[in-house]
Amino acid sequence: MRTNKLTGLLLLLCLAGTAQAQQPVTPADSAASVADAGSTELTVNQRRQERGLTSKSNVFVPRGQWIFGGTASYSTHSNDSYNFLVVEGIDSKGYTFKVSPLLAYAFRDNMALGARFIYGRTLLQIDGADIKMGDPDTGINLTTDYYYAIRHSYTFAVIWRQYIPLGNSKRFALFTETQLAGGGTQAKFAMEQPKKDQLIPYKGTYETGYHFSLGVSPGLIAFATNNMAVEVSVGVMGIQYSHTKQTHNRISVGERSSSNMNFKVNIFSIGLGISFYL
Numbered sequence: 588m589r590t591n592k593l594t595g596l597l598l599l600l601c602l603a604g605t606a607q608a609q610q611p612v613t614p615a616d617s618a619a620s621v622a623d624a625g626s627t628e629l630t631v632n633q634r635r636q637e638r639g640l641t642s643k644s645n646v647f648v649p650r651g652q653w654i655f656g657g658t659a660s661y662s663t664h665s666n667d668s669y670n671f672l673v674v675e676g677i678d679s680k681g682y683t684f685k686v687s688p689l690l691a692y693a694f695r696d697n698m699a700l701g702a703r704f705i706y707g708r709t710l711l712q713i714d715g716a717d718i719k720m721g722d723p724d725t726g727i728n729l730t731t732d733y734y735y736a737i738r739h740s741y742t743f744a745v746i747w748r749q750y751i752p753l754g755n756s757k758r759f760a761l762f763t764e765t766q767l768a769g770g771g772t773q774a775k776f777a778m779e780q781p782k783k784d785q786l787i788p789y790k791g792t793y794e795t796g797y798h799f800s801l802g803v804s805p806g807l808i809a810f811a812t813n814n815m816a817v818e819v820s821v822g823v824m825g826i827q828y829s830h831t832k833q834t835h836n837r838i839s840v841g842e843r844s845s846s847n848m849n850f851k852v853n854i855f856s857i858g859l860g861i862s863f864y865l
Contacts, residue, residue, distance in 0.1 A: 646696045647752040647760045648864065654699055656818070656862025657688035674718050681711040689746075689862065697750040703766065705742040711735075735777045742770030742798075750808070757810070764804045764820060772796045772831070796831035804858075814863055821857045824850045 648654075663682040670676070684707065691701025713734040744766040751761040774794040806820030828846045835841065 645752040645755055645757075647750045647757065648693050648697055648699065650693050650696050652693040652699075653865050654689065654691040654693070654701065654862055655865065656816075656860055657686065657703075658858045658860035659686045660684070676715055676717050678714040679712060681709070683710075684708045687858070687860070689860075691746065691748060697752070699748040699750075701746050701748070703744045703746050703768075705740075705744065705768075705770070707738075707740045709736075709738045711737075733778060736774065738772065738774040740770065740772045742768050744768035759807070759809050762806050762808055762818075762820075764806065766800070766802050766804065768802070769799045770797065772798070790836060792833055792835045793837075794831060794833045796829060798827060798829035800825055800827040802826070806858075808862075814865060816862050816864065818860050818862055819858070820860075822849075 661682070661684050663680075665680045666677045668676055668678060685705070686707075687703055687705045689701065689703045691699040693699045711734070715732055745768075747765045749763050751763075753759045753761065772795065776792040776794070778790050802822055802825030804820045804822045806818055808816050808818045810816045826846075826848050829844070831843045833841045833843075
């Protein structure tokens with residue numbers, strides 16, 4: 588008799604458990620489940636790491652590494668009685684020189700902080716040129732017997748770099764360099780023109796100025812050896828402000844200020860350089 592009662596009790600418990608398991612889930616139960624799962628939701632930093640930009644699974648530039656490098660360019664030109672469109676009889680010479688050393692330190696894996704110095708020098712000297720537009724009798728004829736211009740520019744920039752390895756490669760990677768820069772310029776201009784078989788006194792202008800900028804330059808880096816790498820970068824965006832002051836013949840003074848915001852590729856800012864990672 589006791590056995591039959593025990594068997595009936597177990598049967599009732601099994602039926603009750605089955606009914607509870609088949610009971611549909613209500614919206615309140617779903618909300619409670621979501622609330623419980625919310626405690627494991629990813630943080631903002633964890634979501635950033637999912638992009639792989641700050642992932643440490645592939646260390647391209649390890650923490651504690653020093654980076655030395657830079658870029659340099661030099662070009663010259665010389666014209667002897669050269670004609671170009673409406674400009675005839677060009678006699679000129681000049682050069683352009685630019686150097687940019689770099690020093691940085693990797694304070695975290697794939698991240699570096701450093702400084703860059705940029706110096707540029709440009710010279711243009713024209714000994715003669717004629718601009719002729721229209722007929723010889725009724726057209727416009729302009730003659731320059733002497734023109735001299737030399738310009739110096741120097742810039743100091745604080746840079747921050749982030750390296751993005753291409754997959755598991757230890758040789759190739761992308762990088763983004765952000766620059767906060769400031770510097771100055773100095774230039775001299777001189778010219779003279781003929782007037783009734785006589786030369787009028789020289790006309791000279793002395794110019795000084797300063798500039799500030801904030802820019803971003805992405806690039807590609809490839810290691811040629813374990814310590815030496817070749818880098819290619821291009822400026823794609825930036826904000827710049829400049830101010831220039833001129834003194835003409837030590838008498839008249841003029842000033843100019845300009846600012847611009849650029850969000851396009853600047854082909855004149857393409858740089859090719861070599862760096863050493865020690």
